[in-house]
Amino acid sequence: MEHVDHILIVDDDREIRELVGNYLKKNGLRTTVVADGRQMRTFLESTPVDLIVMDIMMPGDDGLTLCRELRSGKHKATPILMLTARNDETDRIIGLEMGADDYLVKPFAARELLARINAVLRRTRMLPPNLVVTETSRLLAFGRWKLDTSARHLLDSDGTMVALSGAEYRLLRVFLDHPQRVLNRDQLLNLTQGRDADLFDRSIDLLVSRLRQRLLDDAREPAYIKTVRSEGYVFSLPVEIVGAPA
Amino acid sequence: MNYSLRWPRTLASRLSLIFLICLILAQALSFGAQYYERYESAKNTMLGNLETDVSTSIAILDRLPADERASWLHQLQRNNYGYLLSAGERGTPMSMEMPDAPIAMASIMDALGKEHALTFTEIPGPRKHFQVHLKLSDGNPLTIDVFPAMMPLSPWLPMVLLGQLALMIACTWLAVRIAIRPLTRLVEAVDNLDPNAHPIQLDEKGPTEVAHAAKAFNAMQARIAAYLKERMQLLAAISHDLQTPITRMKLRAEFMDDSAEKDKLWNDLSEIEHLVREGVAYARSVHGATEDSRRTDLDSFLDSLVFDYQDMGKQVQLSGKSTTVIDTRPHALRRVLVNLTDNALKFAGAAELLVEKKTDGSVSVKVMDRGPGIAEEELAQVMQPFYRVENSRNRSTGGTGLGLAIAQQLALAIGGSLTLSNREGGGLCAELKLKHPL
Numbered sequence: 234m235e236h237v238d239h240i241l242i243v244d245d246d247r248e249i250r251e252l253v254g255n256y257l258k259k260n261g262l263r264t265t266v267v268a269d270g271r272q273m274r275t276f277l278e279s280t281p282v283d284l285i286v287m288d289i290m291m292p293g294d295d296g297l298t299l300c301r302e303l304r305s306g307k308h309k310a311t312p313i314l315m316l317t318a319r320n321d322e323t324d325r326i327i328g329l330e331m332g333a334d335d336y337l338v339k340p341f342a343a344r345e346l347l348a349r350i351n352a353v354l355r356r357t358r359m360l361p362p363n364l365v366v367t368e369t370s371r372l373l374a375f376g377r378w379k380l381d382t383s384a385r386h387l388l389d390s391d392g393t394m395v396a397l398s399g400a401e402y403r404l405l406r407v408f409l410d411h412p413q414r415v416l417n418r419d420q421l422l423n424l425t426q427g428r429d430a431d432l433f434d435r436s437i438d439l440l441v442s443r444l445r446q447r448l449l450d451d452a453r454e455p456a457y458i459k460t461v462r463s464e465g466y467v468f469s470l471p472v473e474i475v476g477a478p479a
Numbered sequence: 480m481n482y483s484l485r486w487p488r489t490l491a492s493r494l495s496l497i498f499l500i501c502l503i504l505a506q507a508l509s510f511g512a513q514y515y516e517r518y519e520s521a522k523n524t525m526l527g528n529l530e531t532d533v534s535t536s537i538a539i540l541d542r543l544p545a546d547e548r549a550s551w552l553h554q555l556q557r558n559n560y561g562y563l564l565s566a567g568e569r570g571t572p573m574s575m576e577m578p579d580a581p582i583a584m585a586s587i588m589d590a591l592g593k594e595h596a597l598t599f600t601e602i603p604g605p606r607k608h609f610q611v612h613l614k615l616s617d618g619n620p621l622t623i624d625v626f627p628a629m630m631p632l633s634p635w636l637p638m639v640l641l642g643q644l645a646l647m648i649a650c651t652w653l654a655v656r657i658a659i660r661p662l663t664r665l666v667e668a669v670d671n672l673d674p675n676a677h678p679i680q681l682d683e684k685g686p687t688e689v690a691h692a693a694k695a696f697n698a699m700q701a702r703i704a705a706y707l708k709e710r711m712q713l714l715a716a717i718s719h720d721l722q723t724p725i726t727r728m729k730l731r732a733e734f735m736d737d738s739a740e741k742d743k744l745w746n747d748l749s750e751i752e753h754l755v756r757e758g759v760a761y762a763r764s765v766h767g768a769t770e771d772s773r774r775t776d777l778d779s780f781l782d783s784l785v786f787d788y789q790d791m792g793k794q795v796q797l798s799g800k801s802t803t804v805i806d807t808r809p810h811a812l813r814r815v816l817v818n819l820t821d822n823a824l825k826f827a828g829a830a831e832l833l834v835e836k837k838t839d840g841s842v843s844v845k846v847m848d849r850g851p852g853i854a855e856e857e858l859a860q861v862m863q864p865f866y867r868v869e870n871s872r873n874r875s876t877g878g879t880g881l882g883l884a885i886a887q888q889l890a891l892a893i894g895g896s897l898t899l900s901n902r903e904g905g906g907l908c909a910e911l912k913l914k915h916p917l
Binding site for chain 2: 252256339340341342343344387389392393395396399400443447
């Protein structure tokens with residue numbers, strides 16, 4: 234029998250969780266809905282799930298607290314998708330910092346939620362990352378750079394912020410999650426296409442060359458991202474997780 | 480030549496002027512009164528002395544034998560007058576009725592007039608000088624040579640006056656400074672009043688009036704902050720409570736069969752959602768910063784922004800290079816540029832970004848389009864919240880009328896300025912100027 238992904242939905246609004254549950258069920262997923270953290274814990278005791286969709290603003294334990302709790306317990310590998318009512322960039326970042334894999338701002342469209350769920354599942358299944366980034370250690374250090382995984386930008390050696398476009402960040406993150414491992418163009422495309430389908434007719438090659446420029450990497454003799462002829466690309470430096478700056 | 484006296488502009492100079500003029504007048508008055516009093520008493524004493532002295536001297540000379548007189552002249556010589564054993568010099572005759580007749584004349588007349596026939600002549604010269612001619616009893620002529628003058632002023636008196644003047648100026652300066660300082664502080668505080676930042680409490684000490692003003696100012700500051708907070712909370716509460724029903728409605732709409740009605744409902748919901756979001760964003764932009772400044776590489780910042788648009792298939796181009804690192808709040812800066820670029824895309828379908836480093840070290844980022852532009856008279860108003868241009872940019876094109884207001888607020892919050900202008904050849908140019916970087 235084919236595996237059907239089981240999604241757990243945690244939201245204090247009964248109508249929303251049921252509407253979401255029904256929509257996902259209609260689209261071929263198995264769903265369970267619970268109202269708060271207590272029910273979530275009870276349910277997870279008996280049944281493992283493939284992904285948790287969680288509202289950030291809930292009475293009792295809020296989404297961030299629950300997310301942190303999950304990440305430090307036995308469910309640390311379960312992907313989490315946050316639903317947030319807030320619309321401030323700094324708040325979104327906190328959500329990611331607390332260990333969510335993705336987030337969606339309310340009000341959202343159910344079909345977008347479905348697309349995100351599928352993307353997160355695909356991403357975590359295909360190549361589980363070597364390194365688990367947590368809220369306290371969210372900087373990935375490589376060469377002379379550091380990548381801030383919550384603010385999604387690079388820091389150079391004297392702490393100046395070097396911004397990345399969405400696609401650049403995702404591609405770099407894929408490389409950093411799988412360092413010293415050859416990735417072909419299909420894998421890269423799949424892993425990079427996280428959120429919106431925004432890799433609109435842009436090839437991975439173009440994106441790689443943009444990223445090299447951003448890293449001040451010489452395209453003829455790249456130090457970071459090396460081309461492997463007829464196979465793809467490899468991130469050639471070791472990557473380590475370092476503590477967040479104070 | 481026409482110099483009109485102008486009332487000085489600053490309170491400090493006005494106060495100083497008033498103080499100084501009053502002090503000098505008062506000082507002059509008291510000095511004048513004293514001087515007059517001294518003059519009168521000195522004059523009376525001197526004239527009294529003159530009368531007795533002159534009559535005594537003449538009596539002595541009169542009784543001396545003619546050949547001994549010359550040897551006495553030296554002893555009878557005084558500061559202002561002396562005696563000559565001759566008919567004296569020629570001069571213009573004087574009479575007692577002359578308006579400027581020296582008072583010494585009257586005194587001499589009083590002293591000698593009864594016994595001798597006197598004639599007075601004025602000797603012209605730089606000093607006032609007159610002579611009195613008479614005949615002694617033996618018929619020999621005698622002349623009293625008079626240089627009328629008051630007792631000279633002491634040479635140190637001008638120095639004392641200058642010292643007093645300096646003291647007055649110093650006191651005025653000090654008094655005005657003390658009086659003005661709290662006012663200056665208040666002005667500074669009002670100037671720097673930023674309800675978004677932590678309020679700077681004025682020192683509530685000092686003289687009663689100053690303490691009152693400071694208290695009133697602090698209270699006003701607190702009130703403004705409270706109003707802003709309240710507005711912010713209100714907007715946030717409304718938007719939060721609206722988000723749940725909108726989410727439900729959107730989810731329900733997705734269960735409906737595809738139809739024109741569903742699309743319309745969907746669009747309406749999206750519009751409400753957008754308004755709610757922009758409302759909160761505006762409130763936040765006014766309420767200010769939760770974000771910290773950080774050193775940001777401007778070129779990569781703009782690159783990433785433009786690439787994000789290009790990756791979504793939008794016509795956004797970047798030209799120019801700044802090669803600068805600026806100290807800024809990246810989310811706020813991004814929001815400003817995103818709002819401007821979205822506007823350009825909405826009205827022109829394409830946006831061009833141009834970054835330039837100015838010679839004074841400031842950086843300018845222009846977001847330009849070839850859309851319909853904005854009528855000159857409306858350029859200033861479009862930055863007002865909820866303002867929409869009537870013709871081209873109206874409700875049918877969507878939008879909340881908050882995009883530019885948010886951009887403007889945030890531009891100010893990051894220490895920049897935002898100006899709109901119409902381009903030559905049509906279209907709008909929004910220029911964000913960022914002050915001197917690191």
